[in-house]
């Protein structure tokens with residue numbers, strides 16, 4: 001298990017601050033069309049409280065949230081495998097959003113809604129105990145010590161997630177950066193709201209059942225890094 005790193009330097013607010021990339025290479029025409037035409041149909045309302053079940057036209061048994069879905073491989077596979085679950089995906093990187101929209105356009109998927117900006121304000125707008133699962137998969141690592149306060153996992157963001165995840169619900173986190181695994185475990189350990197679900201010593205090296213590998217994980221494997229997988233249960 002990675003040693004828990006006692007670094008209290010992460011209590012700076014994430015609200016209003018987004019440090020990642022919003023744009024990469026120029027979008028193809030088709031991708032631009034999808035951003036202009038399909039995204040507005042799937043986008044969350046711009047402000048006010050979000051009533052997640054009302055976002056979907058078809059009956060939904062539960063709501064999951066994916067923060068930073070990248071190219072959307074995980075999100076789309078989950079949406080296809082669990083058509084009774086409404087999935088809210090947040091991704092400010094427009095090229096990632098365009099990739100997901102291309103996949104959505106090819107499939108008959110009604111259970112996805114999207115937010116093309118920072119996930120933190122979305123969490124703040126969700127009702128208490130309104131979702132049963134949140135995924136944070138390979139978040140930006142911010143490896144430099146002075147940048148760690150930019151990490152999406154903080155005491156504050158865990159408290160925000162704890163408010164919206166119902167008791168018994170799950171927070172699932174994966175990273176290829178050992179220091180980030182230790183960082184997250186340390187914050188989960190001191191959170192009054194989550195319990196790390198580990199049954200065996202090396203559980204953090206085993207993906208959970210039904211794990212869907214992401215683009216970023218494939219890059220991590222190619223570059224020789226070993227992932228960690230953490231599931232925490234909302235008390």
Ligand SMILES: C[S@@+](CC[C@H](N)C(=O)[O-])C[C@H]1O[C@@H](n2cnc3c(N)ncnc32)[C@H](O)[C@@H]1O
Pocket residue numbers: 018020021067068069070071090091092093096117118119120137138139140141152214215216217
């Ligand atoms: C390293 S990538 C991983 C992408 C994907 N989850 C994967 O595993 O392939 C991290 C992603 O998180 C997104 N991200 C960063 N900060 C975010 C925030 N505050 N809210 C939502 N997404 C965020 C970035 O735009 C980026 O696409």
